[in-house]
Every structure is written in C-alpha cells, then in structure tokens.
Amino acid sequence: MNSTILRLVAGRIVAGLGSLLAVSAVVFAITGVLPGDAAQEKLGQEATPETLAALRKEMGLDRSAVVRYFDWLGGMVTGDPGKSVVTGMPVAEAVKSRLPNSLLLAAVTTAFAVPLALGLGILSALWRGSTFDRMTSMTTVAVVCVPEFLVATLAVLVFAVQLKWLPALSYETSLSSPGEMLRSFALPVLSLGSVIVAQMLRMTRAAVIDQLTAPYIEMVRLKGASAARTVLFHALPNAIGPIANAVALSLSYLLGGVIIIEVIFNYPGIARLMVDAVTQRDMPLVQACTMIFCAGYLILVLIADVCGIVANPRLRHQ
Amino acid sequence: MSTAALVPSAATVRKRNWLTHWSLAGKLGLAVIAFWGAVALVAPFLPVALGEMSDAGVFEGVSVQHWLGTDYLGRDMLVRIVAGTPYTIGVALVATLIACTLGAVLGLLAAVAGGWLDQAISRFLDTLISIPSKMLSLVIIAGFGSSVPLLIAVAAIVYTPGCFRIIRSLAVNINAMDYVVVARARGERRPYIMRREILPNIAGPLLADMGLRFVYALRLLASLSFLGLGVQPPMADWGSLVRENLGALPVGGAAVLAPALAIATLTIAVTLVIDNLPGHTDADRETH
Numbered sequence: 001m002n003s004t005i006l007r008l009v010a011g012r013i014v015a016g017l018g019s020l021l022a023v024s025a026v027v028f029a030i031t032g033v034l035p036g037d038a039a040q041e042k043l044g045q046e047a048t049p050e051t052l053a054a055l056r057k058e059m060g061l062d063r064s065a066v067v068r069y070f071d072w073l074g075g076m077v078t079g080d081p082g083k084s085v086v087t088g089m090p091v092a093e094a095v096k097s098r099l100p101n102s103l104l105l106a107a108v109t110t111a112f113a114v115p116l117a118l119g120l121g122i123l124s125a126l127w128r129g130s131t132f133d134r135m136t137s138m139t140t141v142a143v144v145c146v147p148e149f150l151v152a153t154l155a156v157l158v159f160a161v162q163l164k165w166l167p168a169l170s171y172e173t174s175l176s177s178p179g180e181m182l183r184s185f186a187l188p189v190l191s192l193g194s195v196i197v198a199q200m201l202r203m204t205r206a207a208v209i210d211q212l213t214a215p216y217i218e219m220v221r222l223k224g225a226s227a228a229r230t231v232l233f234h235a236l237p238n239a240i241g242p243i244a245n246a247v248a249l250s251l252s253y254l255l256g257g258v259i260i261i262e263v264i265f266n267y268p269g270i271a272r273l274m275v276d277a278v279t280q281r282d283m284p285l286v287q288a289c290t291m292i293f294c295a296g297y298l299i300l301v302l303i304a305d306v307c308g309i310v311a312n313p314r315l316r317h318q
Numbered sequence: 319m320s321t322a323a324l325v326p327s328a329a330t331v332r333k334r335n336w337l338t339h340w341s342l343a344g345k346l347g348l349a350v351i352a353f354w355g356a357v358a359l360v361a362p363f364l365p366v367a368l369g370e371m372s373d374a375g376v377f378e379g380v381s382v383q384h385w386l387g388t389d390y391l392g393r394d395m396l397v398r399i400v401a402g403t404p405y406t407i408g409v410a411l412v413a414t415l416i417a418c419t420l421g422a423v424l425g426l427l428a429a430v431a432g433g434w435l436d437q438a439i440s441r442f443l444d445t446l447i448s449i450p451s452k453m454l455s456l457v458i459i460a461g462f463g464s465s466v467p468l469l470i471a472v473a474a475i476v477y478t479p480g481c482f483r484i485i486r487s488l489a490v491n492i493n494a495m496d497y498v499v500v501a502r503a504r505g506e507r508r509p510y511i512m513r514r515e516i517l518p519n520i521a522g523p524l525l526a527d528m529g530l531r532f533v534y535a536l537r538l539l540a541s542l543s544f545l546g547l548g549v550q551p552p553m554a555d556w557g558s559l560v561r562e563n564l565g566a567l568p569v570g571g572a573a574v575l576a577p578a579l580a581i582a583t584l585t586i587a588v589t590l591v592i593d594n595l596p597g598h599t600d601a602d603r604e605t606h
Contacts, residue, residue, distance in 0.1 A: 019444070019445065019448045022441075022445040022448075023445060023448055023449055026445055026446065026449065027449070027457055030457050030458055030461045031457055031460060031461045034461060034462075141586070141589060142582070142586055145533050145537070145585045145586055145588075145589045146537070146581060146582045146585055146586070147536075147537045147540045147541050147544070147557070147581060147585075148541065149540075149541060149544045149557075149560065150560075150578050150581060150582060153560065153564075153567070153574060153578055154578070156567055157567060157574075157575070160567075161567060161568060252450070255450050255452075255453070256450050256451065256452045256453075259452055259456075259541075259545070260541055260544065260545070263544075263545055264544075264564075274456065275456070275545055275547070277460070278456045278457075278459055278460040278547060279546065279547065281460055281463075283460065283461075286456070286457060286460045290449075290453050290456070290457050293450060293453050294448070294449055294450070294453060297448070297449075297450050297453075298448060301448070
C-alpha cells in the first residue's frame with residue numbers, strides 16, 4: 001500500500017458516496033414528488049378541501065419538496081425510514097425481518113457460484129477453441145440473454161416436476177433444520193447461481209485469455225514449463241485483478257436476479273418485500289428497499305474498482 | 319439440410335450481398351427474427367376471437383385442436399402467444415428506438431459541445447446508470463402505476479444512459495479527427511457536424527448497440543410482466559403468459575413452456591445476429 005493507491009481508493013469511496021446521494025435524490029423525486037399529491041390519491045375524488053388539507057399536514061405534504069427530501073434522507077441515515085402506508089408497521093422492522101434471509105441466499109449463492117465460475121472460466125480459457133470451450137460459451141450466451149425467470153422455470157420443471165428430487169414452488173420456506181434448508185435452498189440457489197456463473201465465466205475467460213496471449217507467457221512456454229505451471233504460477237497471478245473485478249461486477253447481478261428468484265420461489269426476502277410494496281404502492285417501503293439495493297450495488301461496484309486499482313502493479317510499485 | 323443449401327447456386331455466388339459473410343448461426347437468427355416480426359405484424363389482423371373461452375379443459379397438453387395446449391382458463395395457447403407477440407416485440411422495439419435515439423443525440427451533443435453541457439449530461443445519466451435497471455423500473459412503476467406507454471417510458475429511461483455512454487465515447491474520438499476540425503473551421507454548425515461528420519462513422523456500433531438494448535428491453539419487460547407489474551390483463555405479453563400459467567408447472571404443461579421458449583428463441587436470435595454485425599463490441603455487456 002502506498003499513498004497513490006490510498007488516494008485513488010479514497011477518491012473512489014468519496015465518488016461512491018456522491019453517487020449514492022444523487023441516487024437518493026432521484027429515487028425520492030420519482031416516488032415522492034413527481035407522481036403528484038399522495039393525500040389526494042388516498043382520499044379520492046370526494047375529498048373535501050378541509051380533510052385534504054388536514055391529511056396533507058398529517059403526511060407532512062404541506063412542506064416544500066426540498067425540506068421533505070432532507071427530512072427523509074435524515075430518517076434513512078439514522079435508520080428510521082418512516083412507517084408503511086399499508087400496514088402502519090415501521091419500515092425498519094419489516095426490512096430487519098427480511099434482510100438476513102436475502103443476505104443468506106446471496107451468501108450461499110456466492111459460495112457456490114464463485115469457485116465454479118472461476119474453475120470453468122480458467123479451463124475454457126486454457127482449452128479455448130475446444131469442444132468444451134464452445135459448449136460452455138454457447139450455454140453461457142444462452143443463459144445470459146434469456147430472462148432469469150426462464151432459467152428458474154426450467155429448473156423447477158426439470159428437478160421438481162420431472163425428476164422429483166426437490167419440492168416445486170415451496171409455499172412455506174423453512175430454514176429451521178439443515179436438511180430442510182438444503183431442500184428449500186437448492187432450486188433458488190441453482191437458478192440464481194446459473195445466471196451469475198454464466199456472467200462470471202465469460203469475464204474470467206476473457207481475463208485469463210488476455211494474459212495467455214501476452215509475450216511473457218510465450219517465453220514461459222519456450223522455457224518448457226508445463227501447461228498447469230504456466231497457468232497457475234504465471235498467468236493467474238497477473239489475472240487476479242481483472243478476475244476480482246469481474247467477480248464483484250457479476251455479483252451485482254445478484255441484486256437484479258434475486259427479485260425474480262424470491263418471487264418465483266416465494267422466498268421471504270427483501271426483494272419480495274419490495275415487489276409487494278410496489279404492487280401496493282407503499283412508498284416508504286419502496287424507498288427504503290430501493291436505497292438498500294442501490295447501496296449494495298454501489299458497494300459491489302466500488303469493490304470491483306478497488307480490486308482493479310490494488311491489483312495494478314504499476315500503481316503498487318511506485 | 320438439403321445439398322442445395324450447402325452448395326451455393328451460381329446466382330448467389332455472383333451476387334455477393336451483405337449476407338455472404340454471415341455465419342450459419344447469424345442467418346438462423348435472422349430467420350427467427352423475421353418469423354416473429356411477421357407474426358407480430360399479422361397478429362392484429364387475424365380473424366380469430368382472441369381470448370375466447372372454449373370447452374377445452376385447463377392446462378391441456380399438446381393436441382390436434384390445441385397445438386400448444388390450453389392455458390389456465392382453457393384458452394388456446396397458440397392464439398394467446400400470437401396475440402401477445404405485438405405487445406412483446408412492439409413495446410421493446412419502441413422503447414429501444416426511443417432510448418437509442420435519445421442516447422445517440424445526447425451522446426453526440428455531449429461530445430461535440432464539450433464543457434459544462436457534456437459534464438451536466440454525463441453526471442445526470444451516470445446517476446441513472448448507478449441504479450440497477452430492475453430497481454429503477456420498479457421505482458418508476460411504484461410512482462406512476464403500470465400502463466403500456468409507461469412501460470415504454472420505463473425501458474427507454476433505463477437504457478438511454480448505456481447507449482449515451484457508448485455513443486459519447488465513440489464520438490469523442492471522432493470529434494478529434496482532422497476532418498471534423500476542418501468542418502469546424504469551415505464554420506459548420508453543431509447539428510451538421512453531429513449528423514454529417516460523426517454519425518455516419520459510428521452507425522455500425524450504434525446498430526449493434528441497438529440490438530443489444532433490444533435484448534435487454536425484452537428481458538426487462540418480460541421480467542416486469544412476470545412480476546405482475548408489466549402489461550396488465552386482459553392484454554398479455556409473453557412474460558405475463560408465463561406468470562399466468564405457472565400453475566401448469568406441476569403437470570408439466572406446454573402452457574408455461576411455450577411462452578418461455580418464445581422469449582428464449584427471440585432473445586437468442588437477436589444475440590446471434592448482433593455477433594454478425596460489423597463493429598459490435600462486448601464492452602458494454604457487463605452492465606445490466
């Protein structure tokens with residue numbers, strides 16, 4: 001670690017926080033300001049001017065949009081994003097009960113997807129042009145360009161309906177015993193994982209091939225090193241930066257994919273909470289969930305950036 | 319495959335058209351796109367009463383009367399899919415065209431104008447790009463409700479920044495070329511430089527990008543419909559058809575597989591075609 005790296009990383013963190021702030025303004029504008037008067041909508045057409053004014057005051061809509069934004073932002077930062085319009089329950093409580101489930105799903109998927117993707121990616125880079133390589137790249141292209149729900153639907157059809165190995169769309173996700181957990185996790189993790197594996201595999205393959213075509217690898221080969229030695233001791237250490245970058249970026253797909261997967265498998269996570277909130281137009285809940293997702297996304301992009309910086313030898317040895 | 323297809327006839331050899339350099343996969347993709355395009359154009363004029371109930375049972379398998387089985391209300395699945403094609407393709411196509419036009423105009427403007435205008439446009443669109451696409455669409459739908467014009471707007475807003483980025487980075491390079499400097503010295507105005515000097519040089523990548531955005535838009539809209547937040551009943555696009563007929567999964571019915579495969583064939587076909595376009599890049603694939 002030297003001062004250049006620290007300065008660059010600090011710059012990225014500041015930029016990330018700036019993006020998050022800008023994102024919060026956009027989210028608040030779309031949900032809280034642009035759609036018009038929430039009080040009017042709640043009361044409908046027959047509202048008298050008096051009741052309307054009273055409700056506006058109660059909802060805090062009589063203040064200007066800027067004041068409401070900073071009020072809302074303050075609540076978000078201090079962990080009190082208000083109350084759900086539909087249930088009256090504090091948003092923080094609803095989020096707190098669901099967030100760990102989503103994080104667990106994400107963690108299990110990551111633990112399974114990263115090694116698999118790296119292994120397959122390195123192998124297809126090594127054997128590029130072979131049947132194995134062409135098969136994997138065809139599969140990944142197919143998986144990447146179809147919607148996530150399609151992968152999930154096919155997984156259910158194959159493993160639950162045809163092979164009967166696993167329960168189909170479980171209506172009660174039980175996380176109590178390890179056996180139960182495995183059974184209810186298998187299909188969500190498989191569907192969510194396949195999309196991420198496909199992404200990560202493509203990027204890993206590209207990163208390793210990039211190294212394998214470099215002149216120094218030619219030199220290593222000429223010196224008579226075995227294929228395994230060439231890849232493991234010479235190419236991989238130089239590809240770690242791009243690979244880490246690829247891993248972090250691919251994991252940001254978790255955020256999009258998890259919405260579909262939690263809904264299709266009825267998983268009690270925060271993404272399903274958000275979809276339900278959108279259906280019921282429960283703004284405080286939508287805002288809180290969106291900000292959590294956006295923060296997660298920006299953190300992953302930040303990690304990807306930092307990996308790229310730290311792994312760059314020109315910056316490391318200055 | 320017949321031998322006629324393998325041995326090119328004399329006529330095709332003499333007439334070297336733009337298809338000659340395409341791989342077999344690319345031609346296959348083009349054929350699939352042409353097929354779905356034709357279905358989308360013809361569907362609104364078909365005399366079949368769409369969504370008509372019949373005396374058929376629900377989630378029936380493939381039969382002579384119902385080529386793709388029946389749906390959760392006993393309606394013919396083939397009719398439902400054909401009826402859904404214009405929505406599926408139309409919404410995604412219009413959204414893509416809007417997003418790419420807007421992205422290209424803003425990108426060219428930012429590159430040619432530079433300075434504060436470039437900064438302002440770039441910063442604003444960078445903010446939109448740092449919200450995951452599905453989140454941004456959910457937030458907009460939460461704010462404004464769901465309708466077909468809104469869905470078009472959602473997909474257009476979500477995919478404009480990506481297109482802008484590519485066009486801007488390409489245009490910035492061309493903007494530094496000598497002939498653009500000459501045009502500027504000649505006293506040409508910005509719109510002329512954008513349209514006549516830069517645009518023709520980035521048409522290839524723009525076209526490839528448009529295809530890529532179309533795939534993204536199809537996926538996004540299908541996913542939204544699948545969540546019940548996209549095209550609303552009684553209209554149905556392929557995403558909502560999958561959602562409606564999820565109940566067919568346990569009986570292994572064709573009702574859920576058919577619309578799912580329709581989506582898959584179209585998105586994969588477009589991807590295959592893009593790979594054959596000149597100037598396509600993988601650079602932007604990592605976002606969304």
